[in-house]
Each structure stands twice: as C-alpha cells, then as structure tokens.
Amino acid sequence: MLGNGNGATTAHAFPKLHNAAWPGVVGKGPDSEPPIDLDTMLDLTAAARVDGVGFDGVDLFLYDPHVSIDSTTEDLKALADRVRSRNLVIGSVVAPVWPPTGGGPALDEGEGRARFLQQVRKACGIAKTLKELGIRPYGVVRIDSACSPAQWAEDPQGNQAKIAETFKQAAAIARDHGERLAAEGEICWGGMHSWRVMVDLLERVGQPETLGFQADMAHTLLYTLGHNAPEDRILPEDYDWSDHATLDQALVTLTDALRPWTIDFHVAQNDATVFGSGSHDKTGRHCLPNDPNGKLDIPRHARFWLRDHHGEGQPTKAFQHICWDGCMFPNAVMMKPETWNSILSAMLSVRNAHGWDA
Known part of the structure; x- marks a missing residue:
C-alpha cells in the first residue's frame, strides 16, 4: 500500500485519477442549461475525497467559456496557476474540431479539412505549452471526425478515405508538436460510429505511435449493441442483461480489436440507452456510477480495456492516467459534492483492481 501524503493509502500509484472539466460545457448553452465555469469545476474536483484520497488532475475542453483555443502564453500561465493552486495537474485536452466551434468535418477535402487541421494545430500548441509550463505531465489531444454517421453514409468508402487522410x-x-492524438470512439461521429469502422479508420491511418483510440466505457458499450451500425452488433438482438457471461464475451471481442490502439481511457457508466442535450447529438448516456439502471460493473468491465490477454493478463500501462467522463448531467447533480465523491470512489475501485506502481 502507498501513502498519498495525507495519511491515506491507495493500492497503486498509477493510473492517476482525473476528472473531466467539460461536463460543465458539453450539452449546455442557450438551448439547455447554462455552462458551469471552469473554476467551479476545478473546485468541485479538488474538494472530492474518498478515505482521504483525491483526484490527481483534470482533462480540459479547449473551448470557451473554459479555455479558449486562441489562448496566449500568458493565458496559459494563468490557467496553469489556477490548476496548480488546487494541487491538480492537466492531462488530456479536447480539440474543438466541429463546425460550430470553428473546425470543420474531416470528410471535407476543402475548407472543412483546413479548419479541422487549424484547430488541431492550435490544440497541439496549447498542449505543448502546458507541458513546458510543468502543469501537464502526460495526456493526449483528443479528436473525432466532426461529422455525422448520416453524412458518412452518403459515400462510406470515399468518406472513410477522406477522414483517414x-x-x-x-x-x-x-x-x-511532440503530441499524440486519440480518436474518440462514439456512435455520433461518422466513420467512428461502429467498432469495425473505427478499427478500419485506425488501420487506414496506420500511425499507432501518433494516432490511437480513446475509449469511453459508456460509449463503447453501445458498440456492442450496434447503434448506428446494426450490421456490427455483437450482443444478440434478444440479449438479456442478466446474462453476464455473454456481455463479458462481447466485451472481449470489442476490446481485443480496439485495446491495442487505446491510448486514452474514460471510466463511465451507461444504461444502454442514448441521450443528447443542448447541441450535442444523441450518444451513449452517461449515468452516475451507482445508477440502478447502469449496465456496467465498472471495475470488472474496465479490466477488458486495462489488462491484456482478453482482460485477464497484466495491466497494459498504455496511459498514465484515466478520466471520468460524465457529460450532460443536470447542473443540480453536478453541484453536489456527493456526486464527485461517488465518481472518485468508482475511479479508485478501477485503480485498485487494475493499477500498477511504476
């Protein structure tokens, strides 16, 4: 057992435990609830404690009102000070590659691609600066295709090739910039909306040292159900959720295909339904870890992503931190300290079961 400096003990030092700040922004706005500002999200994260153990850091969305994609070096120094003052660090950052945020669809060979790449360039510059400022010891830059499955389906082969380029x-x-990109596996992104299509895209790019996969337990569960890609469903149509062995085997199939590419990981809960709020398309519903409708046994099912040999072997150690992602919760839920304590408890259960010390 390891001490964490305040008398508490944890089973392992790694992976470090992060909270995502972007649930304060994603799914919020004029057509939903107002955003929760970054300082509040940082304070909620820093205050969480389970048996004396807290979060190690945060992952950030590089978009207003949290962190401007056009932040100056002075802006980033101030950001680093705000995070450091709460005894946190920064890990992965999300590039705002979507058209409403200044980006463009990755399947557009013209202006859309140019805008997409501009946002990636800015995000990588910010990530590099934060690393140089000593506040970001690890993490990746997260992207997706910034287009819908319906757009992609207009020309599957042609659009897949364009996204890969x-x-x-x-x-x-x-x-x-000395950075790595992680492509987010989520059913609402064209060319990434099915596990087979996602593997195909990663293989077409063929640069695992630079571009890998970002797995979110809530989103990837929907891969097994064939949402937006019925032909790639893994679980049977009449699947009974009490049949745990069949779910385990489905997750073995899924993770054996995508684990070798996985370089960023989100712990999450899902009730096997889709949900969207604000301007966000419907995707895997994030539930609180103890939601009675949740279909995942979080520490048990995390093993398929975090351990090799079908989830039965040694920790892959493919990333130094894991993050909780809980987008589109009501603001009233996110403002409760007990929400973040329950989330932190779930994160600790994952690290205690599948962590390592060096």
Whole structure:
C-alpha cells in the first residue's frame, strides 16, 4: 500500500485519477442549461475525497467559456496557476474540431479539412505549452471526425478515405508538436460510429505511435449493441442483461480489436440507452456510477480495456492516467459534492483492481 501524503493509502500509484472539466460545457448553452465555469469545476474536483484520497488532475475542453483555443502564453500561465493552486495537474485536452466551434468535418477535402487541421494545430500548441509550463505531465489531444454517421453514409468508402487522410495530416501536426492524438470512439461521429469502422479508420491511418483510440466505457458499450451500425452488433438482438457471461464475451471481442490502439481511457457508466442535450447529438448516456439502471460493473468491465490477454493478463500501462467522463448531467447533480465523491470512489475501485506502481 502507498501513502498519498495525507495519511491515506491507495493500492497503486498509477493510473492517476482525473476528472473531466467539460461536463460543465458539453450539452449546455442557450438551448439547455447554462455552462458551469471552469473554476467551479476545478473546485468541485479538488474538494472530492474518498478515505482521504483525491483526484490527481483534470482533462480540459479547449473551448470557451473554459479555455479558449486562441489562448496566449500568458493565458496559459494563468490557467496553469489556477490548476496548480488546487494541487491538480492537466492531462488530456479536447480539440474543438466541429463546425460550430470553428473546425470543420474531416470528410471535407476543402475548407472543412483546413479548419479541422487549424484547430488541431492550435490544440497541439496549447498542449505543448502546458507541458513546458510543468502543469501537464502526460495526456493526449483528443479528436473525432466532426461529422455525422448520416453524412458518412452518403459515400462510406470515399468518406472513410477522406477522414483517414485528414487524420494523417492531423497526426503529422501532432508529431511536430511532440503530441499524440486519440480518436474518440462514439456512435455520433461518422466513420467512428461502429467498432469495425473505427478499427478500419485506425488501420487506414496506420500511425499507432501518433494516432490511437480513446475509449469511453459508456460509449463503447453501445458498440456492442450496434447503434448506428446494426450490421456490427455483437450482443444478440434478444440479449438479456442478466446474462453476464455473454456481455463479458462481447466485451472481449470489442476490446481485443480496439485495446491495442487505446491510448486514452474514460471510466463511465451507461444504461444502454442514448441521450443528447443542448447541441450535442444523441450518444451513449452517461449515468452516475451507482445508477440502478447502469449496465456496467465498472471495475470488472474496465479490466477488458486495462489488462491484456482478453482482460485477464497484466495491466497494459498504455496511459498514465484515466478520466471520468460524465457529460450532460443536470447542473443540480453536478453541484453536489456527493456526486464527485461517488465518481472518485468508482475511479479508485478501477485503480485498485487494475493499477500498477511504476
């Protein structure tokens, strides 16, 4: 057992435990609830405690009102001070590659691709600066295709090739900045909306040292159900959720295909339904870890992502931190300290079961 400096003990030192700040922004706005500002999200994260153990850091969305994609070095120094003052660090950051945030669809060979790559370039610059400021010891830059499955389906092969080319160019930008990109597996992104299509895209890019996969337990569960890609469903149509062995085997199939590419990981809960709020398309519903409708046994099912040999082997150690993602919760839920304590408890259960010390 390891001491954490305040008398508490934890089973392992790694992976470090992060909270995502972007649930304060994603799914919020004029057509939903107002955003929760970054300082409040940082305070909620820093205050969480379970048996004396707290979060180690935060992952950030590089978009107003949290962190401007056009932040200056002075802005980033101030950000680093705000995070450091709460005894936290920064890990992965999300590039705002979507058209409403200044980006463009990755399947557009013209202006859309140019805007997409511009946002990746800015995000990688911010990530590099935060690393140089000593506040970001690890993490990746997260991207997706910034287009819908319906757009992609207009020309599956042609659009898949276009997205792959955009991602190759984005990977070159990341490499020039000493960064890595993680493509988010989520059913609402065209070319990434099914596990087979996601593997195909990663293989087309073919640069695992620079562009890998970002797995979120809530989103990837929907891969097994074939949402937006019924032909790639793994679980049977009449699946009974009390049949745990069948779910385990489905997750073995899924994670054996995507684990070798996984370089960023979100702990999450899902009730096997989709949900969207604000301007966010419907995707895997994030539930609180103890939601009675949740279909995941979080520490048990995390093992399929975090351990090799079908989830039965040694920790892969493919990333130094894991993050909780809980987008589109009501503000009233997010403002409760007990929400973050329950989340932190789930994160600790994952690290205690699948962590390592060096």
